[in-house]
Amino acid sequence: MRGILLVVALIFAAVFQAFAQSEFKGTVLDKDDGEPVFGAYVFLKDKDGETLKSSVTDFDGSFSLGRPAQKEFYLEISYVGYQTLRKDLTSDSSGNLGEIQLINDGQLMEAFEFEAPVMAGEVKRDTVAFNASAYKTRPEADADELVRKMPGVIIQDGTIQVQGENVEEILVDGRPFFGDNPAAALKNLPAEVIEKIEFLDRIGDEAQLTGFDDGETVKTINIITKKGRRAGRFGKFYAGYGTGQNYMAGGNMNFFNEAQRFTILGLSNNINQQNFSSDEMAGAMANNNNRRGGNDMEVGQLPGITRTNAIGLNFSDEYQEGKLKVSGSYLFNHRDNVLNRNSNREYVLPNDSLQLYREDRNNRQEIESHRFNMRIDYDINEKHGLIIRPRASFDRANSINELVATNLVDNQTPISGSTNTTTSQRENFNFGNSLTYRFRFNKRGRTFSTNIYTGSFNNQNQSDLVAVNQNFINNNLDSLIQFSENTARGFNYNVNFSYTEPLGEKSQLRFNYRVRNNISSTAQQVLRQEPETSFIRLDSILSNNFENTYQTQSAGLGYRFNNEKLRVFANVRYQRADIDSDRTFPNFENTQRDFGNVLPRMVINYSFSDISNLRFDYNTNTNPPAIRQLQDVLDNSNPLQISNGNPNLNQEYSHRIFTRFRRINPETNRSFMVFFFGNLIQDFIGNETFIASEDTFIEGDVLLRQGGQFNRPVNLDNFWTTRTYVSYGFPLSFMKSNLNINSNFRINNRPGIINEQRNDNINTTLGQGFVLSSNISERVDFNISTNANYNMVRSSLQESLNNNFFEQRNRFDLFWNFAGGFFFSNNVNHLMYAGLGEDFDQNIWLWNMDFGFRFPPSRKAEIKLTVFDLLNQNVSINRNVTDVFVEDVRTQVLQQFVMLTFTYNLRRFGGVNMDL
Structure with missing residues (x-):
């Protein structure tokens, strides 16, 4: 890898001739021990204190700053725990500032030692x-x-x-x-x-x-x-076994040698810890259990009960005296998951009528996941810079899903039902790479840059469905046996060119051109077995071949202004978008759409003082429909809930506003923050739902039982959401603790169409919470938190419908090292739900308790006994609100068990073994 990178560097160096730019260079050191000071802020300021240039020192304490145009200015260097240094400079001063020594602020360090709640x-x-x-x-x-x-x-x-x-x-x-x-x-x-x-x-x-x-x-x-912890070996290893054959084992090991760093992680357990991100028992705790992974280096959290084996690697290093920086990560995750879930859904229908849907799901699946990413930063010279970011992921899964679903008029009167089993295998591969290149001209502030992103995916899925469907009104029964094979492939690229031109010391213009292209294809082949003859035939209604191209081109002009207090960025660009979709099977149909949009952007940052600032951000963008939404093919994997795509969808156009005021005084440990977020979407891609009043054939061949639902995406206006959040934190000196109080208000409107009538579901949430965390000592540590939310749901089709509910989460954590190496800890979670209905209203106490001992003299080894769910009350409940229904979900979770765990902490820094 190092050889490849050197070849790349030589190619760029040969193509682009480097011309040195005048600059100031230096190294910041601690005056007492001569060690480099990493992360110090370095400024060049004019006589009025306005920042001209800024930088941060590197690992070796070095920094470099471009030479400003002013004749007189001064250098300022600041860092927590050191006295601020100031040195006058002129345009004639030597660019080599040499070694600069910072003086330790003894009074400040003394404040840390004797008055811990007061921080700097x-x-x-x-x-x-x-x-x-x-x-x-x-x-x-x-x-x-x-x-x-x-x-x-x-x-x-x-x-x-x-x-x-x-x-x-x-x-x-x-x-x-x-x-x-x-x-x-x-x-x-x-x-x-x-x-x-x-x-x-x-x-x-x-x-x-x-x-x-x-x-x-x-x-x-x-x-x-x-500074003393940047070279050494440190890590943690643990293993535990408990009742019910529950177990966990894992650990992490870090090898640090200044810039060169390597970390390895390991994890194996059957108590729901699926990522390297939870406490030993946190994965087993009651929660909504439906959070999905939001990034490439984390697998989605599966609901239910999961057995996990995982390995993680992370590496970073620097080459060529820090000009070349390389970092990368790899994660492997293998999970066996069992999900038992039941849900109650209430549909909103016209004319004040209601329909209920109940579902019991039993799902077993095995998933293997690989995640890889890398970042290469190459500062070739003063003119040329390069950043490369490749990433890839691969998932393989096998699953068996058993489903019993029923539509009802009320709690006692069923309309239709389905019992089905689906067996499936899937493989998903994704790859992407981003390359960003920058060229600086001789004139300061004049640059040319380009970003090139390429990505591809290849997803394959095979499934077998066996279903028995019933109409309870006339007692009709039918069976369904079908075999499906789905393939989705795609390639996309995004090329962006930017040119910046200075208008003065404080402002710049940017000219930007961007072209994007998403090319994708899907193929779905469905074979159906005739129930009487066992003859297998191709179902042309459910089968489909689809090709789609979505291309955008945009050109824009941006302006930036920047001084010590005010930063402004304004941009406007025109975007042309084209959708070209072909359905090639069972018959040919071409759909072409084009859109032209003006997309403005405005960002304002204003600093009232060193500790308070305001940010305002207005942004517009477009969002194309997903290929699955465009694909005109029926999906009857749940015969009571059939869906289809819509090739005539428009792209969404979104307006977003974000405003934040923040005042943080680290010296007093007081903080105040308020922000507002708003989002309005034109041509929002919502749902059109048809609920059958009698047995109905969809597309002339697929039977939808009475009470069943048929869904397809459509464009709707008047989707909007707002959120306001306020937080205030301050220390409580009398109890050596910090208190944070937060309030939030959220309201969103989600439109939909039900049986050809529009419905707007408005969901309003009022929330209040606080967090109290101790800052007493290493022997006593506690955290107390509560968060309460009152939710109001209103439907425009049925204004009298009341789906209001209340939820509150309380948590208390306590750690107490009470005698020698003995310690005691508690984790108590209280969850209360009201307004969800008789079966779902709960008042739950989840109590976990630890008792352990750390072995002297280093106390790096410990043994502890954990009781999980001491009161045996653990459950998982969640409410979902959409444009057409309100749903309550209960998911199986881990129950009470006892576990004995041994943990060992390794610490060795700078050749000193801290375990002794």
């Missing part, structure tokens, strides 16, 4: 930095336990939120750690190696290379490690 930190525009030493965690705590104590942070069900926004990326010392799987990254890094935590809005790859901030950001946590 910094706010630099969109970056908030907190010093880890100001937060007390239990011994051997992981990074997630440290991060969740910081202002405005909520970690729940594998999702990490910072001031109401989901974290999408974790960096360790500025470099990716396990791709875009934040929860896995935090769970497998010990808190003791962390010096500082940064929360930032990270700009995209192209903006990083060109310096042109286009407003596209990713909420990111950057973990800065301690």
Whole structure:
């Protein structure tokens, strides 16, 4: 790999001739020990204090800054725990600033030692930095336990939120750690190696290379490690066995040698821990159990009970004196899953009538998943820069799904039913690669860049369906035996060209052209066995060959203004989109659509002070229909719920507004944040539902029993959603704890069509919560949280229908090291549901308890006894609200068990064995 990268570098170097650009270079060191200071902020400012240039020091303390046009300015370097340095410079000053020493701020460090609740930190525009030493965690705590104590942070069900926004990326010392799987990254890094935590809005790859901030950001946590912990070996290994033959085993091992880092993870259990992102028992806890993986380096969380075996690898290193940076991750996951689920669904019909749907599902499946990604950053020279990001995934699954479904007029009167079994095998392969290149001209601020993305997928699925369907009104029975084979293939590319031109020291123009093309094809072949003759024939109604091309071209002009307090980005582009779809079997039909849209964008960031700022973001975009939505072929895998595509769908046009005000004072540990999000979609792709009042044939051949549903996607207007979130955090000095109070208000309108009449389901949610986390000592650690939501559902077809419900989640965590190496911990979850109906209203207490001992003298080994679900009340309940129905779902979960676990923590840094 290293040889390939060197060849690539030589090719680029030969094609593009490098011309050195005048700049300032230097190295920042600790005055006391001479060690490099990584992550220090470096600024060049004019006499009024306005930032001209900025940078952050690298691992070796080095930095480089372009030379500004002003004649007089000064250098400023700041870092938590050090005195801020200032040095006057002129345009004639030497570019080699040499070694610059920072003086340790003794008073500040003393404050950390004796007044832990009072912490120091910094706010630099969109970056908030907190010093880890100001937060007390239990011994051997992981990074997630440290991060969740910081202002405005909520970690729940594998999702990490910072001031109401989901974290999408974790960096360790500025470099990716396990791709875009934040929860896995935090769970497998010990808190003791962390010096500082940064929360930032990270700009995209192209903006990083060109310096042109286009407003596209990713909420990111950057973990800065301690200088003495960047070289060594550390990890954790554990194994446990319990009643009911429950078991778990796993661990992680990290090999750090400054820039070179390697991490290996292992996991094996049958208690629902499916990713490297949960506590040992968190995967078994009651929750909605329907969260899907939102990134390439995480598998979707399966509901039910799962046995998992998994391995993860992460690697990063630097070459050519830091010019070439390489990082990559690989995850393997094998799961055996059993799902038992029952659901009650209430359809909204015209004329104040209702229909019920009940479903009992028993599903068994085996899934094998592979995830790989890589990032290569190559700063070839001052003019040329390159970022390459390949990624791939492969999934293989075998499943058997048994389903019993019934349509009812009321709780006692069935209309129609189906009992069916589906056996299926599928394989999915996806590959994508992004290449971003930047060229800097001699004139500062003038750049040319391009981003080229290519991707492909190949999905195959085979299934066998055996079903018995019944009409309870006339007692008619029929059977269905069919064999299906589905193939979906696609290739897409996205090529973007950008040119930036400076208009002065504070502003730039950007000219942009982009072309995208998605080319895909699907083939579905369905064979049906005649019940009387056992003759197998091709069903041309359910079979289909479909080819689709969706191409867009857009050109835009953007403007950026940037000074110390105000940043503005405005952009407008015109987009032309063309859809060309061909159905080639059972007969030929061509559909062509074209769209022209003006897409404006505006991003404003204003800093009122060093600790408070405002962000406003208005964005528009289009979203094409998925190939499955366009494919005009029937799906009768559930004979009571038949669906079809619609080749005449338009693309969606979306308006989004995001506004956030944030005030964070790290010195006092107080934070206040409020944000508003709104989304309006024109030509929203919703559902049209037909509920049969009698046995009906769809497409003249497929029988839909009385009470059954036929669904197809259609374009509808007036889809909108809004959300407001307010958070306030502050310390409680009298009890050495931090309190965070949050409120949220959400309302959304989802349109649909039911039996040719429009229905708007408006769902309103009012929520209130708080989190109290201790900061007492390493011997006593607790967290108390509650979150209550009241939900109101209103239907325009039936305004009198009342589907209001209330849910509340309370949690209490306690760790107590009460005598020597003995410790005791509790995890109590209380879940309350009201308004879901007699069968689903619950008041549940899930209580997990640990008692253990850490072996002296190092206390790196521990043995503990865990009782899961002490009160034996664990259940999983969820409510889903759509445009045509309200559904309550109950899913089987793990029940009470006892487990004995042994854990060993390895710590060896800088040649010193910390286990002794």
